[in-house]
Amino acid sequence: MGEGGPRSGGSGSTLVALQHLRAVAVLAVIVFHACQWPHISLETAAAGVDLFFVISGVILWTVSRVHEPDPRRFFIRRLLRVAPLYWIVSLAVAALALAWPGLIPHAIPTWPHLLMSLGFIPHLDPEGRPFPLVAPGWSLVYEAYLYLVFALGLWIAPRRLAIFVTAVLVATFLYGARHDAAYFLLANLQLLEFAVGIWLAQLRQPPTADAAGGGAMMIVFGLILFVLLQALDVRPGNGRLLVWGGPAALMVWGALRLEASGRTPAWPILRRLGDASFSLYLCQVIAMPLVARLISPHQPWLFVPLAIGASVAAGLACYRFIERPLRRRTAPLAPAAA
Numbered sequence: 272m273g274e275g276g277p278r279s280g281g282s283g284s285t286l287v288a289l290q291h292l293r294a295v296a297v298l299a300v301i302v303f304h305a306c307q308w309p310h311i312s313l314e315t316a317a318a319g320v321d322l323f324f325v326i327s328g329v330i331l332w333t334v335s336r337v338h339e340p341d342p343r344r345f346f347i348r349r350l351l352r353v354a355p356l357y358w359i360v361s362l363a364v365a366a367l368a369l370a371w372p373g374l375i376p377h378a379i380p381t382w383p384h385l386l387m388s389l390g391f392i393p394h395l396d397p398e399g400r401p402f403p404l405v406a407p408g409w410s411l412v413y414e415a416y417l418y419l420v421f422a423l424g425l426w427i428a429p430r431r432l433a434i435f436v437t438a439v440l441v442a443t444f445l446y447g448a449r450h451d452a453a454y455f456l457l458a459n460l461q462l463l464e465f466a467v468g469i470w471l472a473q474l475r476q477p478p479t480a481d482a483a484g485g486g487a488m489m490i491v492f493g494l495i496l497f498v499l500l501q502a503l504d505v506r507p508g509n510g511r512l513l514v515w516g517g518p519a520a521l522m523v524w525g526a527l528r529l530e531a532s533g534r535t536p537a538w539p540i541l542r543r544l545g546d547a548s549f550s551l552y553l554c555q556v557i558a559m560p561l562v563a564r565l566i567s568p569h570q571p572w573l574f575v576p577l578a579i580g581a582s583v584a585a586g587l588a589c590y591r592f593i594e595r596p597l598r599r600r601t602a603p604l605a606p607a608a609a
Contacts, residue, residue: 272297272410272549286485288526289326290545296322297548298583300407301555305578308563309571314449315501318515320410321464325516327414331421332433340429341606346422348605353411353549354391355597356589360553361405367557368404370410375560380404385463391415393456394503401456405556416443416457433489437466460512467512467520475527486532489525493518530571539604544583550594551586558585 272293299319306313335345365380379397387394388403391412396402402409417436424435447458496518507514514536529535544551546566558581 272320272327272414272552286526287537288530289329289359289523291535291538291541292322292522292526292545293326293543293548294491294541295319295468296326297551297586298579300552301579301582302575304407304555304559305575305582306571308568308575308578311559311575313501314504314506315497315515318401318497318519321461321511321515322519322522323410324413324461324464325468325471325519327417328465328470329472329523329527330468330533331417332469332472333434335421335425338427342425344606345425346418348406348602349418349421351413351596351601351605353414354596355601356549356553357405357408357411358389359593359597360556361385361403364405364556374564375556376404376425376584377406378404384414395456404552407552407556412457412463413462416462419490433469436469437525460509461516462526463512464519467516468523471520471524471527474524474603477532485527486528486530489506489528490522491525493522496521543587545585547590547594550589551583554589555582558582 296319299316299322303313303319308348331349364375364378365385366422368375368378368380377396377398377400381397384394384396385404386548388405388408391403393401393412394403396404403412417440420436420439421432423439424432428435443458444460444462447454450458497515500518502516505514559578562574562578562581566577
């Protein structure tokens with residue numbers, strides 16, 4: 272989710288359809304967290320993370336194949352995409368938790384917890400939960416692991432990169448299946464959603480005008496599946512890869528087909544939210560508790576829309592004034608191409 276949009280084959284332009292899906296994904300996660308405060312069950316909205324994971328697989332495959340064959344450069348550039356802003360937000364959460372105890376639920380900034388959070392190290396927080404100090408950052412731990420596996424693949428088996436990455440992710444899951452602690456923290460089936468994105472990226476079709484209708488139908492059908500899962504109160508349990516990953520993969524494949532048609536609708540709002548999705552994803556952790564101090568979550572009709580609006584506004588401001596300048600300043604820190 273911290274990745275920039277992938278580039279299309281010849282034009283060099285961002286894959287707009289995927290950016291639109293990134294906006295949908297981050298809005299779903301924000302809605303899910305906003306509804307948690309007044310204890311409204313909207314569990315399926317958490318599948319925005321699954322959508323992010325499939326998209327990440329597409330993006331990393333595209334980037335690794337087209338732009339960055341050097342493993343060290345690839346790994347450092349990927350980390351520079353996510354780490355600086357994540358560190359800033361983590362330190363801000365730590366400072367707020369110390370200055371205003373109880374403001375941010377479950378934020379307990381002990382030194383081990385803070386340092387392992389900053390290092391993207393899977394661990395249990397002081398309450399025994401598998402979350403870093405910035406709770407949504409659990410997904411970034413998975414992303415960081417993917418970066419490491421990709422970099423190893425570029426070094427060990429660049430011509431069989433997709434097979435290597437998929438094999439390592441499957442092996443990681445199989446290890447977790449025999450070790451409950453590893454499964455709980457990282458080594459579970461959700462990792463394979465990255466592999467799904469990788470293979471979808473390889474199956475991308477050349478530009479063709481007749482792909483638009485089919486692509487749009489796949490996206491709509493994926494959304495309908497998510498709505499049905501919520502209406503039927505289907506909980507994924509350990510089957511998140513299939514229950515939520517399946518519709519997410521369908522939507523991403525539809526977006527790739529739509530992009531191949533060259534007829535992706537121009538929706539500036541979704542494009543802007545997609546560009547800022549990483550900032551939105553992180554800033555909700557601070558924005559929602561502040562709203563909860565002003566308005567009781569027991570008034571969901573007022574709290575939920577204001578919490579969503581505050582999170583989006585804070586994220587957009589963060590993107591403009593912090594994330595985008597950070598990316599410009601940290602880009603030169605990556606090693607030069609060999």
